[in-house]
Amino acid sequence: MEEIEHPIRNNFEGLRGWLKLSGYGWERVSYWFQRLTGVFLLIYFIGHIYETSTIVNGLNAWESFLELTQTVWGHLFLIVVIGASTFHSVNGIRLIFTHVGIGLGTPGRPDYPYNPSSLNYRQKSGIWIALILSVLAMYYGFNILFGE
Amino acid sequence: MSNNDNKIEDKIKLKVYRENRGQNSKSYYDSFEVPYKRWTTVLDALLYVKGYIDPSLAIRYSCRMASCGSCGMKINGIPRLACYTKISELETSTIECEPLGNFPIIRDLVTDFSLFYKHHKNIQPYIQSTESVETAAEEKTYSYNQSPQDVDKYLQFSYCIKCGLCYSACPTVGTDLRFPGPQALAQLYRYFADTRDESKNRLNIVDDRHGIWRCHFAGSCSKVCPKGVDPALGIQLLRSYMLGVSKNNKKQAEKIEVNLD
Numbered sequence: 001m002e003e004i005e006h007p008i009r010n011n012f013e014g015l016r017g018w019l020k021l022s023g024y025g026w027e028r029v030s031y032w033f034q035r036l037t038g039v040f041l042l043i044y045f046i047g048h049i050y051e052t053s054t055i056v057n058g059l060n061a062w063e064s065f066l067e068l069t070q071t072v073w074g075h076l077f078l079i080v081v082i083g084a085s086t087f088h089s090v091n092g093i094r095l096i097f098t099h100v101g102i103g104l105g106t107p108g109r110p111d112y113p114y115n116p117s118s119l120n121y122r123q124k125s126g127i128w129i130a131l132i133l134s135v136l137a138m139y140y141g142f143n144i145l146f147g148e
Numbered sequence: 149m150s151n152n153d154n155k156i157e158d159k160i161k162l163k164v165y166r167e168n169r170g171q172n173s174k175s176y177y178d179s180f181e182v183p184y185k186r187w188t189t190v191l192d193a194l195l196y197v198k199g200y201i202d203p204s205l206a207i208r209y210s211c212r213m214a215s216c217g218s219c220g221m222k223i224n225g226i227p228r229l230a231c232y233t234k235i236s237e238l239e240t241s242t243i244e245c246e247p248l249g250n251f252p253i254i255r256d257l258v259t260d261f262s263l264f265y266k267h268h269k270n271i272q273p274y275i276q277s278t279e280s281v282e283t284a285a286e287e288k289t290y291s292y293n294q295s296p297q298d299v300d301k302y303l304q305f306s307y308c309i310k311c312g313l314c315y316s317a318c319p320t321v322g323t324d325l326r327f328p329g330p331q332a333l334a335q336l337y338r339y340f341a342d343t344r345d346e347s348k349n350r351l352n353i354v355d356d357r358h359g360i361w362r363c364h365f366a367g368s369c370s371k372v373c374p375k376g377v378d379p380a381l382g383i384q385l386l387r388s389y390m391l392g393v394s395k396n397n398k399k400q401a402e403k404i405e406v407n408l409d
Contacts, residue, residue, distance in 0.1 A: 010169070010252040011259070017249065017322030023226040024317065027367030031319065034364070098365050101388030107304045107341075110376025118381035119367050 027119055030127040034091050037084040044081055075145040082141040087134035094126035160184050160235050162193055164205065165246040168255045177244075178202070184235045190243060191219050191230035194257075206256035214374055217311030221257050222246040227313040227372045248316040263325065264312055267332040271354065273339060276347040289408055292344045292401040305338035305382050307375045314369035314379050326358035330369035333360055334379035337386040343401040351390055360387055 013020075021029055055062040068074050097103050098118075103126075105117030159181050167175035180201050182193040191209055198205045209219040212231045219230040224244055235243065251259035314330040315321055321329045328336075336354060339345050354360040363383050370380040388394040 011247060011249060012252075012325065013249045013319075013322035015323065017319045020225065020319075023224075024366070024368045025371050027365070027371070028319075031364060031366035031368075095365060098384050099387055100391055100393040101385045104381050104384055107301055107378075107381065107385070109300065110304055110307065110378070112376075114373070114376030116367075116370035116373070116376065116378040116381065118370050118378050118384065123367070 025119060026124050026127050030091055030130070033087055033131075034095070037088040040084050041081070041088060044084075078145060079138050079141045083134045083138040086137040087130050090130035090133050091127065094123070094130065098123070158184060160193065161242040162197060163242055163244045164194070164197070164256070165244075166205075166256050167253055169253055170255065178205075186234075186236050188235050189231050190223055190228075190233045190235060190238075190245065193235060193243070194230060194245065206254075206258045208258050215309060217309035220248050220311040220313050220316070222248060222316070227316040229311060229313070229374050232374050248312055250316050250318070250321045251312060259312075261310075261312060264310075264315055264329065264331070267328040268310065268335060271328065271332045271336040271339075272347065272350065273335050275339065275342065275344050276350075277344070278346050289406045290403040291406050293404050294343055294401050298343045298401065301343075302338045302341040305334050305341075305377055305379075308335060308338075308377050308379075309375055311374065313372045313374065314377075317368040317372045319366050319368065320362050320364065324358055324362055327362045328354060328359065330363075330379035330383060333363065333386065334369075334377060334382035337382035340386060340389070341398070343398055346400060351386075354386075355390060360390065363387070 018032060018035060021032055051065055054065045069078055094103075103120075103122040105120055108117070160183075162180045162182050164178050164180065165175065166178050167173060180197045182196050184193060189212075191207075191212060194205065194207050195209075198207065207219065207221075207230075209231065210216040211218070214229050214232040217229070220227060221230055222228075222245070223230065223233050224238060224240060225246075227248055230245070245257060247253045247257050247259045251261065251264065254260050308331060310331065312331070314334075318327075318330050320327050333354060336350060339347070340350055360383065363380075365380060365384065367380050370378045373379065385394070389396055
């Protein structure tokens with residue numbers, strides 16, 4: 001790829017661009033959630049590895065660390081982890097299909113009002129399925145963690 | 149149009165971003181009250197401001213009919229063509245006009261497209277043939293034979309007017325200036341899918357960590373495109389070929405000798 005000279009970063013949106021959700025459709029919301037859950041899960045996994053590594057300091061150290069998740073806030077955190085991992089996985093499967101051109105439609109002759117075939121009902125359904133499944137998984141987790 | 153449409157004349161508040169990079173002036177918003185009718189576009193309103201209120205307002209426009217792609221700007225936060233956006237359709241009492249995001253500001257609503265065009269040029273946006281179509285020495289002229297099905301594979305992407313709305317809407321462009329952006333990638337697919345093109349190295353141009361692999365399919369490019377180009381579709385189809393999932397079974401267009409006599 002030819003090296004392209006960088007201009008001064010004047011008016012480039014940077015991370016602010018990620019946060020703009022309204023007016024761009026559900027695909028943009030899904031993009032934002034996918035990124036957000038990805039970063040969140042990465043941080044969680046680093047914490048998770050640290051948590052499991054405490055066992056090398058003995059059973060007491062392990063159990064005292066584990067008690068952090070046995071509080072109300074700990075349970076709520078785990079419920080968010082369940083929701084994030086469910087959404088990231090299901091939406092990730094949708095994205096794998098789209099990245100290989102499946103479920104996007106075929107090129108044609110566009111007519112006004114130009115509804116893009118790549119933003120079709122299959123994609124929107126996939127995003128909604130990911131959102132609904134993550135809510136259901138969080139509900140299930142809530143019942144397990146806070147149930148009798 | 150009924151007579152009522154001509155008589156009704158409401159006013160809209162236009163909030164316009166102002167900045168002059170040449171004079172290192174600070175940015176601010178100017179507000180103008182502009183009369184409008186049912187069919188008044190945002191460009192009409194801006195030209196009213198320039199003509200009757202503040203001639204120093206800098207805007208770029210040409211065709212006024214969504215063909216040239218010059219008047220792209222953020223209208224109420226979304227990249228749109230000012231000539232293609234009717235005030236009545238926005239359904240707000242205040243319209244905010246800002247320069248396109250991800251393009252360096254020159255002055256007011258005018259932005260610098262240099263990097264955008266560099267990315268476009270970088271993907272070699274022209275038909276490449278292994279031999280000359282017009283052979284002067286032989287005094288023969290050839291034309292390509294393409295079926296309507298062959299044309300349909302790329303025609304949609306050839307409607308691009310290079311207005312830069314997709315580039316402005318793309319969240320990846322905002323964080324990686326080396327990313328070619330949806331316009332250039334969709335144009336690469338346009339030439340790749342064209343049966344007249346015989347280039348062997350076209351895909352290598354974007355097979356880079358800053359290239360096509362940075363697209364995460366936010367779909368915003370296709371959402372804002374005013375010509376129905378659907379860049380997101382082109383990018384995903386291109387990636388499918390690059391990943392080897394779709395087989396490249398393109399048959400080269402047959403060359404037919406044209407007798408000019």
